[in-house]
Amino acid sequence: MPPLFDIVGFEPKLVLFDLDGTLLDSLPDLYSASVSMAQTLNIAVPNLNQVEQWIGNGAGVLVQRILANQLHTMTIDARLDEALKHFMVAYQQLGNKQSRLYDGVEGLLGELHQSGVRQGVITNKPSRFTEPLLSQFGILHYFDLVYSGDSFAEKKPHPMPLLTAAQQMGFAVDECLMVGDSSNDINAARACGMPCLGVRGGYNHGRDVAECEPDWVIDHF
Template sequence: MTAVKKELLIFDFDGTLIDSVPDLAQATNDMLTTLEKAPYPIDTIRNWVGNGSRMLVERALVGSVEVTEDQLTQDEADHAEKVFFDAYAKISGKNTVAYPNVDEGLKKLKQAGFTLALVTNKPMQFVPKILESFGWSELFTEVLGGDSLPVKKPDPEPLRYVCRTLQIAPEHAVMIGDSKNDILAGQNANIDTLGLSYGYNYGQDIRELNPTQAFDDFQSLIDWIMTQYQ
């Protein structure tokens, strides 16, 4: 494979740069307790993360990855999501951690001249505080949350929006993430995709989605980008 020089690296957030499951699980169980429902083990909730907060809430309410339209009413889901947001806001990311080598890796890419962007399905209201807590706010030129646009990943529009906003052609951009939503968004936007195997992908090997390249740790990703995309 001959790689084309890239300018823009678009990162996913949860499961790619940070492990937020401990906080998301606590907020989910706080929500369930408030609604007088039984809580779940963190490993169960881990398998529900990755499609945004609304889907996490709905999965917790029905106790399954698969949620059908007849299982919940709109009012039930709306109320539960509000309770979840209130619980998550109180936790403030105190148990969220960066994956190994992410901090150093992002700074290395920035220093090498790449433009970094963040496109996450996490609601935007929670993103700036977490970025600030890690000292990453200045690293990302553009940041989109799951509610920043009418659509979110796996729809390609958030990636296209970032490319248009930064005036960088899609062929010079890369989508980097841990889940099916990230890889499909990149493929649908006709940009390279780099997959990470350690995040939240519901037990599916990220390689089965045929990303441009896949890695088992962040350092290997950084090394590959520095040799292939400059």
């Protein structure tokens, strides 16, 4: 039995993972792309701590927050599409060379797979990056489903992706487990009654994920 089951006290049939800040430390590449975008637009470069607090709601929101820190509202709206395009190009060119899987991730995914537990990824990351990223780090084959921030009309913290995952795999929400590092993950799970495990050390806008009141909290895998 995977040690994760001992922590949560039940055997979920489907475990859904967030990506950035949960499985993958992607901050270095997201920060580098943010710097490149800011330099191209000739606006002040954000610092690492700012970018860490602004990620988690998808690339569009990250770019909007960077612009909001520098520009007036009307200017933000006028430059958002241009800025997002520069960010996407920069992020793709970086090739995730600075990102890494968190310690214990591959072992956990393997244990769950060996135990017959179905697994999925639900991220707010754009779909053009999600599966290539999982493939690059050698873990795509563990997942029965992969949902990105543009897979549905709504994304986390809306419960739609979680409910759709449970329905697609044929499980009740209380037979599933959402694992994530931020309020987006915990609030999405809470909104549909899905048990949730918070993981510290990710990207939760500068807050301890325990403050979001997940059912369980761990420091690492």
